[in-house]
Amino acid sequence: MSTQFDSIAARGEAGDTASRDVIRATLIAGLAALAWLTSAALTEWWPSLDDWPYTNEFIALKLLLAAFAAATAIAGWRGPSATSATPTPTPTPTPTRIGAWLRAMPWLLALALGVSAWEAVTAQLEWLPRPFFAPPQALIGVYAEDYPRLGTSVVHSFGLLAYGYVLGAAAGFVTGVSIGWSQAVSYWVHPVLRLIGPLPATAWLPLAFFFFPSSFSASVFLIALATAFPVAVLTWSGVAGVNPAYYDIARTLGARPAFLILRVAIPAALPSVFVGLFMGLGASFSVLIVAEMMGVKAGLGWYLQWAQGWAAYSNMYAALLVMALMCSGLITLLFRLRDRLLAWQKGLLKW
């Protein structure tokens, strides 16, 4: 094993370590291709105890992934060896996209093993009880056949969530800033926040569906409530924690209250506000699903309920996967926004 200093000192050795890394990455890519190929062969020649539709499509998908892994392996192999023959001053000749794919290869390998194991214990061996556990090809069936209903559910869920979250985040932000800024507002609002805030938003469910004209508006209210509390508390704590010297500086430079709030208090509190927005987003997901299960006749929560009613467990797994992708995607989006706005901060957590 050579240290970084060694590799800088001796250019030839540096090339050696770099190519050793590439060989290992290429090897893993080859293994991944082999694993998907074997997995496809297993599906083809190891009969499952029951006939599952979409098995052929499943095999095709596996072969596709095997081909992709093999192509990456070849590209990774040819890329650096072509340049290492003619020495160049740039130490990393691999194009970045192939580099990113090569880095994903260990995951593709693990996925091949995981999916094959899942398939074996559900389809071929049936160690897991039948109606409650579905093999992977059943999920493909759901996506292929039920995509209109699933798609509509995603659109409904997303719309409801967007309404509730945006309203709740805005309300929480304004509340937090006013409590943090004004003693009078703090005197009146703080006790209310302390009493109502910790109450789970879902506890309002029966009342909300009674008070509001539609189950949609009731759900928007509940999601907004769940979002607003963490946003308000963390915005408040952010504003209250602003270094008072920032205000002194701005005041001696001629700043008026509007400047102090908009240009000093809020930017200084923003890191804390984003923690609140993140927590609020998590809370809003859980209220969204509960609201859709209890009253709204659309959305992913409703889809889960509906699938349970028909004992369509593969549909549930398919919906859960979609839900996971949606929630993770939204949180990624929030973090991207934060990275952009808080680029001045050091040591940000990478999501």
Place this chain on the structure above:
Amino acid sequence: MVAVAEALNRSAAVAAPLSGGARIDVRHVSHQFALRGAALPVLHDVSFTVEPGEFVALLGPSGCGKSTLLRLVAGLDTPTQGSVQADGAAITGPDPSRVVVFQDPTLYPWRTVRGNVGIGPQAQRARFAWRGGAQEEQAQRRIDAALELVGLSDFAEAFPHQLSGGMAQRVALARALVNDPALLVLDEPFGKLDSLTRIRMQGELARLWQDARFSVLLVTHDVEEALLLAARVIVFSERPARVIAEVRNDAPYPRHRDDPKLVALRREVLAQLGLDT
């Protein structure tokens, strides 16, 4: 509109010689804090005057109340008793004509160096409801001039966490100078810098003051610094602070630390503070 135009003309260029710095009158000022129900006297019957364009140092032991006095002059607090006046008018609040540079540079970490220096022009623009292109341009020119004055033009787009302590304090100085102050209030501005940077910045401050001729009120507990920079040193007692001596220093600028006259004055001031050796 006329007042606006005047304000703009007044702050046309940073380094341009002023019509004259501010005159500050501190008259029989006493101040106390409420600390756990008890009154804690900080200042006791303090009176002095800063003439227009004069460089005055307030010297005293740590924690004697100098910084409190400085906050009163800046308009950040009002005295319990007595009055503080700028050019004959009582000081009721902060004003960009009297700018403070604190011991910590206290830059806004979310703004670049340019953004930090531009706080003053931006905050003052907010007083008038419109945004003018010409006004904006002029503000940018003033910011450029201020950055050049402190030698940080190359770091205009850097963020504060990328600066050294001395550079950060220079940015704080530029942020004050961009407002074309009539009075510069300095609260131990070099207290946290390493000694080499401090020596360099003391020289730069003296030169800046000679060029621009604003009034300066410098709070320090460093006898050498006070004598090196100020034309008059006002010596304070322990808390509650009162004026115990005034030392006039008419040595010409640029001054040198080992000037025998300064050494003699240093002995005199230390004697006033009860530190005669």
